[in-house]
Amino acid sequence: MSLEKLLENPRVWRGSSQVDSRVGLASGYPKLDRCLPGGGWPLEALTEVLIGQYGIGELRLLMPALAQLSTEESHAPYNDAGEYAEPGWIAWVAPPFQPYAPALQQCGIDLSRMLIVRPKDDSELLWSAEQALSSGTCAAVLLWPDKLDDQASRRLQLAAEKGHSWAIAFRPLAARQQPSAAALRLELQSTEQGTRVHILKSRGGRPTVLDSLL
Amino acid sequence: MSRAWKSPVIARDTAPTPTGKQQSLPFAEPAPLVTPLSVTPTAVRRLWFCIWLPNLPLEACRSSDEALAIVEEQHGIHRVLQTDRKAAAAGVMPGQSANAALALLPVLQLEERSPVREQQALEKLATWLERFSSFVSIAGKDVLLLEIAGSLRLFGGLPKLRQEISKGLGKQGFSAALAIAPTPLAATWLARAGRRACIRDEDNLGPALRKLPLACMGWPAGQGESLAGMGITTIGDCLRLPREGFAKRFGVERLLELDRALGHLPDPRDSWRAPERFCADFEMTEEQSDRDLLLNICRELLTSHEQFLLARQLATQRLCFSFFHLKSAATELYLGSALADRSAARWFDLLSIRFEAVRLPEPVIAVRLRSGLSQALQAETARLCFSGAKQKRRYSIAQLAERLVARIGGQSVNAVGMVAEHRPEYAWNIQNPLSDWSSSTLTMKEGVRRPLWMLPEPTLLTADGAYPLHRGCRLTLLEGPERLETGWWDDQAISRDYYTAVNGAGIRLWVFRSRQRSPDWYLHGIFG
Numbered sequence: 001m002s003l004e005k006l007l008e009n010p011r012v013w014r015g016s017s018q019v020d021s022r023v024g025l026a027s028g029y030p031k032l033d034r035c036l037p038g039g040g041w042p043l044e045a046l047t048e049v050l051i052g053q054y055g056i057g058e059l060r061l062l063m064p065a066l067a068q069l070s071t072e073e074s075h076a077p078y079n080d081a082g083e084y085a086e087p088g089w090i091a092w093v094a095p096p097f098q099p100y101a102p103a104l105q106q107c108g109i110d111l112s113r114m115l116i117v118r119p120k121d122d123s124e125l126l127w128s129a130e131q132a133l134s135s136g137t138c139a140a141v142l143l144w145p146d147k148l149d150d151q152a153s154r155r156l157q158l159a160a161e162k163g164h165s166w167a168i169a170f171r172p173l174a175a176r177q178q179p180s181a182a183a184l185r186l187e188l189q190s191t192e193q194g195t196r197v198h199i200l201k202s203r204g205g206r207p208t209v210l211d212s213l214l
Numbered sequence: 215m216s217r218a219w220k221s222p223v224i225a226r227d228t229a230p231t232p233t234g235k236q237q238s239l240p241f242a243e244p245a246p247l248v249t250p251l252s253v254t255p256t257a258v259r260r261l262w263f264c265i266w267l268p269n270l271p272l273e274a275c276r277s278s279d280e281a282l283a284i285v286e287e288q289h290g291i292h293r294v295l296q297t298d299r300k301a302a303a304a305g306v307m308p309g310q311s312a313n314a315a316l317a318l319l320p321v322l323q324l325e326e327r328s329p330v331r332e333q334q335a336l337e338k339l340a341t342w343l344e345r346f347s348s349f350v351s352i353a354g355k356d357v358l359l360l361e362i363a364g365s366l367r368l369f370g371g372l373p374k375l376r377q378e379i380s381k382g383l384g385k386q387g388f389s390a391a392l393a394i395a396p397t398p399l400a401a402t403w404l405a406r407a408g409r410r411a412c413i414r415d416e417d418n419l420g421p422a423l424r425k426l427p428l429a430c431m432g433w434p435a436g437q438g439e440s441l442a443g444m445g446i447t448t449i450g451d452c453l454r455l456p457r458e459g460f461a462k463r464f465g466v467e468r469l470l471e472l473d474r475a476l477g478h479l480p481d482p483r484d485s486w487r488a489p490e491r492f493c494a495d496f497e498m499t500e501e502q503s504d505r506d507l508l509l510n511i512c513r514e515l516l517t518s519h520e521q522f523l524l525a526r527q528l529a530t531q532r533l534c535f536s537f538f539h540l541k542s543a544a545t546e547l548y549l550g551s552a553l554a555d556r557s558a559a560r561w562f563d564l565l566s567i568r569f570e571a572v573r574l575p576e577p578v579i580a581v582r583l584r585s586g587l588s589q590a591l592q593a594e595t596a597r598l599c600f601s602g603a604k605q606k607r608r609y610s611i612a613q614l615a616e617r618l619v620a621r622i623g624g625q626s627v628n629a630v631g632m633v634a635e636h637r638p639e640y641a642w643n644i645q646n647p648l649s650d651w652s653s654s655t656l657t658m659k660e661g662v663r664r665p666l667w668m669l670p671e672p673t674l675l676t677a678d679g680a681y682p683l684h685r686g687c688r689l690t691l692l693e694g695p696e697r698l699e700t701g702w703w704d705d706q707a708i709s710r711d712y713y714t715a716v717n718g719a720g721i722r723l724w725v726f727r728s729r730q731r732s733p734d735w736y737l738h739g740i741f742g
Contacts, residue, residue, distance in 0.1 A: 054740060055740035060742060099630070099667070100667065100668040101632050102642060104666065111631060115628075115647060117622070118627075119626060120626070131618060137614055
């Protein structure tokens with residue numbers, strides 16, 4: 001039996017066919033897009049970015065996509081039914097430093113659609129993120145939780161699906177060992193050649209290592 | 215005659231009369247008190263609806279299932295003033311002492327008469343009556359007056375209007391005597407006399423009033439007695455007395471009152487205006503600490519708040535709840551909304567988020583809701599939606615912001631904006647998410663690199679000779695310098711050379727070397 005015949009058998013399940021037809025949001029890095037199922041960031045899902053320290057390029061990695069979300073009229077998360085549409089908002093929940101407005105604007109982010117939330121503790125952080133995700137007004141919600149257990153990540157994943165929003169959680173490298181409901185998990189490491197992006201988990205894709213992406 | 219000119223009768227005559235007919239002053243012969251005096255025919259006919267609430271002290275009291283009697287202190291003894299049906303059935307009568315009443319019915323609940331409570335009940339009724347007329351007046355302790363001539367058409371005629379008012383009063387638990395007359399005083403007297411009279415024509419007013427007993431006028435007891443001693447028992451008898459003598463004996467005020475009742479003199483009244491700010495209390499009979507119960511009370515208050523605003527087409531952005539305790543100061547809870555709103559459901563939603571975090575030091579005895587300044591409601595046009603398209607958006611960004619503010623506090627939810635300023639720390643500002651969102655049109659200069667992360671304050675870096683150190687590691691300068699030297703007009707002048715540097719871990723940093731005083735290195739941002 002040839003391989004082609006075997007693959008035609010409907011009982012054979014192939015991982016790559018699991019990818020739903022949803023098209024990802026172009027990340028602005030063609031090398032990365034090629035490795036992601038759907039050709040870009042998986043929207044309406046939770047993405048986890050694991051970083052050893054702040055500033056190794058985690059924001060640069062996201063900026064092209066966020067800029068597109070914040071300005072693109074058609075990407076209003078509730079536009080399918082032809083209802084009143086406005087571009088989505090970007091919520092920053094508990095950022096470790098102050099997101100600097102002039103730089104964000106240089107990256108193409110619409111400042112008038114940014115909401116910065118600074119909750120007092122982790123439970124408020126998760127509550128705020130969940131509210132923002134499920135409200136349906138935020139195109140993307142960035143959050144920096146101290147801890148994020150399996151259950152919390154599942155809640156974020158569900159809230160993102162419900163509100164048609166994109167959740168991005170920044171977590172320390174130690175979180176690599178913990179299970180997570182995220183659709184995509186990336187690990188960022190800085191090397192001498194630049195920042196290396198390691199796709200740890202990708203729903204419908206394969207783990208890959210991308211050297212010197214940024 | 216000079217004496218006569220000082221008399222109030224003359225004063226009345228100086229009112230402009232179209233016929234110019236001067237009334238001959240009735241001194242020689244005892245002329246009837248009321249002479250056929252022609253009054254300026256007013257362009258607008260007024261019709262007054264009087265509501266007399268004889269049982270107000272009882273009805274203003276919160277209803278309970280127990281038999282209730284209102285007592286009032288008279289000469290040091292508490293005497294029963296009014297009783298409800300249950301108490302009356304047990305033989306409790308007005309005038310009895312409180313002890314006697316309790317002896318008859320041990321479970322009788324006694325309440326002290328409270329003029330404040332009665333006034334509040336009257337004001338509440340007056341506010342409710344504003345839906346029937348633009349002119350509602352509180353006349354005395356237990357009388358409400360409405361000018362209804364202008365409302366008749368709208369409500370489909372007098373019988374319908376009367377029925378609606380009387381039904382509404384009954385629903386709110388008030389028993390009232392109603393009367394309608396062209397002058398406010400006549401309407402009041404007719405109501406007090408218990409005549410369900412409806413006089414629309416001024417010509418019929420005199421005959422109707424003449425039959426009324428003197429008691430309905432509410433004059434002081436002494437005057438009533440002396441009139442009765444003269445054999446005068448009705449208003450008609452009164453009117454037959456000579457004016458001059460009557461004024462001397464009983465006071466000018468009484469004479470004027472009769473003239474006003476008959477419509478010979480104008481009788482202007484104060485119009486009741488409900489306060490434009492909502493403030494309502496809910497008092498509990500005992501202290502409560504059950505949060506669900508308190509939330510339910512708040513919901514009730516919010517519902518009446520919604521009705522208050524709805525009647526005025528208003529909305530508000532701020533609310534304040536006060537939870538009163540017996541021993542400690544009241545706990546206050548302020549709520550803010552991005553959009554002026556009146557919907558009880560939305561306010562309740564915000565309240566319940568906020569209420570979770572509120573610590574009540576003691577059980578609560580009363581709850582008060584006060585609304586902030588109200589503004590005209592900006593109604594939105596709803597979509598006519600037949601397609602059954604699912605409403606995916608649960609709420610707007612403003613609603614999201616106010617939910618977040620309600621839970622984690624107003625200082626913790628911001629928006630950011632740009633400021634035209636060269637100093638990096640002043641080139642942006644924090645904006646309030648609940649005020650109007652403003653989008654600035656400022657843009658950064660091309661070719662100027664700024665970091666995505668900004669440190670709250672520049673941090674001092676140690677230096678190894680000419681090179682700055684970061685975490686013990688020498689920084690490599692990649693770009694720069696970009697010299698910023700500005701701010702001489704205030705105390706925050708800067709003079710710095712900014713560089714993009716990279717540390718050993720490959721993180722790009724934004725550092726500067728101060729050109730003032732000592733040439734120190736500082737870390738100001740991370741490129742992220």
